[in-house]
Amino acid sequence: EAGVVQSPRYKIIEKKQPVAFWCNPISGHNTLYWYRQNLGQGPELLIRYENEEAVDDSQLPKDRFSAERLKGVDSTLKIQPAELGDSAVYLCASSLTDGGYTFGSGTRLTVV
Amino acid sequence: QKEVEQDPGPLSVPEGAIVSLNCTYSNSAFQYFMWYRQYSRKGPELLMYTYSSGNKEDGRFTAQVDKSSKYISLFIRDSQPSDSATYLCAMSFTGGGNKLTFGTGTQLKVEL
Numbered sequence: 673e674a675g676v677v678q679s680p681r682y683k684i685i686e687k688k689q690p691v692a693f694w695c696n697p698i699s700g701h702n703t704l705y706w707y708r709q710n711l712g713q714g715p716e717l718l719i720r721y722e723n724e725e726a727v728d729d730s731q732l733p734k735d736r737f738s739a740e741r742l743k744g745v746d747s748t749l750k751i752q753p754a755e756l757g758d759s760a761v762y763l764c765a766s767s768l769t770d771g772g773y774t775f776g777s778g779t780r781l782t783v784v
Numbered sequence: 785q786k787e788v789e790q791d792p793g794p795l796s797v798p799e800g801a802i803v804s805l806n807c808t809y810s811n812s813a814f815q816y817f818m819w820y821r822q823y824s825r826k827g828p829e830l831l832m833y834t835y836s837s838g839n840k841e842d843g844r845f846t847a848q849v850d851k852s853s854k855y856i857s858l859f860i861r862d863s864q865p866s867d868s869a870t871y872l873c874a875m876s877f878t879g880g881g882n883k884l885t886f887g888t889g890t891q892l893k894v895e896l
Contacts, residue, residue: 714874
């Protein structure tokens with residue numbers, strides 16, 4: 673069975689440009705998470721979905737970040753416009769409700 | 785002050801050594817304690833999971849939790865070069881929406 677699939681693996685963009693990341697969770701996992709991992713730091717939660725509903729987006733910078741999980745499966749995280757400080761690894765994870773996580777390999781974003 | 789503190793290392797040990805990795809935390813609500821291993825350019829993968837205080841052993845790995853001291857440890861016996869990775873402690877609590885709070889990670893290198 674495929675794990676959590678993320679694309680692209682790497683992205684380099686100029687500041688003020690938009691960028692989007694895509695995540696396909698493990699089949700049957702109803703909970704999906706987006707985490708951001710800055711260099712030398714642990715991951716920090718941006719948003720959590722239960723099926724298609726965003727149930728915790730308190731840490732998502734809503735002025736420039738948006739996310740969606742249509743049909744409760746795949747998810748997209750968008751940044752518009754990107755800032756230099758957004759350079760990080762964006763990790764997607766999925767789980768059954770209150771279950772253990774499986775993380776994807778992440779998208780490494782560099783904003784120049 | 786961060787909720788979870790972890791010595792970032794780097795930690796370099798010879799093959800076969802016993803490795804001790806530690807985290808302290810401030811939120812007494814944490815009940816579930818995990819250790820993740822993260823190889824370079826990969827997402828974190830769950831290594832050990834412990835509920836409340838006590839010890840748990842799995843092969844060469846032992847996790848310890850001391851809730852009275854708000855201190856958790858991971859011991860690796862007979863360390864191997866393949867153990868070279870970043871080790872992240874993570875914690876959560878019932879009612880927390882399965883959100884994980886991570887330490888900064890300790891970078892470990894096991895040398896031949």
